[in-house]
Amino acid sequence: MANSTATKSKPADTAQPEAPLTTMSVVAPALGWLIPGAGHLIQKRWGRGLLLMFSIFTMFFLGLAMQGRVYKPNGGDILDMLGFVGNIGAGGLYIVTRALDWGHGAISHATADYGTKFLIVAGLLNFIAVADAYHIAIGKKP
């Protein structure tokens, strides 16, 4: 009996090891947010980075060309705030667009509403790309 208690194994340690905080794990997501795709390019994932950059940039500029609306931080309405959260994902693209005072939206065009959605989704897709750049930086993804 004593032997059986002695050989009882401890419960398996299920805690995941913490990801190491490296310079790349901070720089890659930050750069990826500022310039879509750059988080992958800085880690020498050239193909993925260029494809992400092309997709997000094109989607954002198509949204602007379709006269989509760029949301402001203090929209007042809850849906405007959600739109802003989507827009801000585009990082540098959003900053430049606001600085140049583009993206007022055109109510007269039906396609302007599609443009607004393109702008929001471009930002949301960049959030996913930023998370992917972080996973590459910590070694979770090849």
Next chain:
Amino acid sequence: MTITLSHFTSAILFSVFASVVFGITQRNSPREMVRYGLYCFAMFAGGVILAGWVMWLIRR
């Protein structure tokens, strides 16, 4: 510069770019990325066409 796209063209362009990002970010190997990207595109485009037919039937 202003462009005016049809609803279908907009949906297809949306599908292409979203599928590229989904494929790259949600899978690990290049082969799986391509397969998943194509799968997402098929789902997006198929969903648009299906929804179009459903709306046509509802209108009848």
